[in-house]
Amino acid sequence: MIDHSDRAGWRRSTIARQTGTEIGVYHAADAGIDDDPTAPWATVCETHSTVVLHRTRRLADGHAADPCGWCQYCRAAVDGSPLCADDGEPMDRRGDEWVCPQCYARTPAGATR
Ligand SMILES: [Zn+2]
Numbered sequence: 001m002i003d004h005s006d007r008a009g010w011r012r013s014t015i016a017r018q019t020g021t022e023i024g025v026y027h028a029a030d031a032g033i034d035d036d037p038t039a040p041w042a043t044v045c046e047t048h049s050t051v052v053l054h055r056t057r058r059l060a061d062g063h064a065a066d067p068c069g070w071c072q073y074c075r076a077a078v079d080g081s082p083l084c085a086d087d088g089e090p091m092d093r094r095g096d097e098w099v100c101p102q103c104y105a106r107t108p109a110g111a112t113r
């Protein structure tokens with residue numbers, strides 16, 4: 001069991017089986033992540049500092065097991081997508097090349113790192 005009870009807003013943490021990354025569930029406002037009253041619960045990829053907000057604790061808990069659905073870095077790790085050399089964004093496969101969604105840099109899919 002991972003215990004981060006010293007962290008504000010922390011509720012639970014888990015290791016996602018598919019990616020091996022640590023995922024935390026937080027009360028967003030208490031944790032200082034955000035204070036969107038319509039989405040007070042946060043699922044956080046601790047490895048990549050990716051945050052996704054939810055309306056209910058149940059949704060936040062549900063997403064903890066599946067970071068590939070919302071953390072683009074976890075998805076890239078599982079898919080084997082290259083990261084953009086300029087900004088570190090996971091690149092999207094477009095036909096026979098990879099395209100960075102951030103700066104639109106292109107890499108031929110044959111020449112991935
Ligand atoms: Zn991640």
Ligand SMILES: [Zn+2]
Pocket residue numbers: 084085086087088089100101102103104105
């Ligand atoms: Zn880029």
